[in-house]
Amino acid sequence: MDITVQELNQRITEGTAPVMIDVRNPDEWERQALPQAQRISLPTIPSQLNDLENLKDQEVVVICRSGGRSGQAKMFLTQKGFSNVRNLEGGMLAWKAHIDPTFDVD
Numbered sequence: 750m751d752i753t754v755q756e757l758n759q760r761i762t763e764g765t766a767p768v769m770i771d772v773r774n775p776d777e778w779e780r781q782a783l784p785q786a787q788r789i790s791l792p793t794i795p796s797q798l799n800d801l802e803n804l805k806d807q808e809v810v811v812i813c814r815s816g817g818r819s820g821q822a823k824m825f826l827t828q829k830g831f832s833n834v835r836n837l838e839g840g841m842l843a844w845k846a847h848i849d850p851t852f853d854v855d
Contacts, residue, residue, distance in 0.1 A: 751836040752810055754843045767808035772822045781853040791818045808833045815840040
C-alpha cells in the first residue's frame, strides 16, 4: 500500500516517520529535498543494496518528483526482498500542491 503526502507529513510531524529514500537526481535534491530523506538516485539503487540491507524489514517510503521513479524503486526493492516499501503518491509535486506550496519542484 502506498502513502499519501498528507499521511507522510502527519507522521513526520508526530515523529513517527518511516525511513524515506529520495530517488530523484542530485540536481533535484539541490533545489530542495525533505531533510529527513536519504538521497539515493534511482540509477544507483542496485549498487547501494548492501548499504540498504538493514532496511529490509522496516517501513521504507520511496520519493520522487511525481511517483514514477519511486514506483520503479518500490518494485525493485520489493523484488529484492524488502517487505514494506511504499511509494509516495504523486511525489514531490503532490507535496508542493498539498503540504508546502513553496517547495521548489516543477
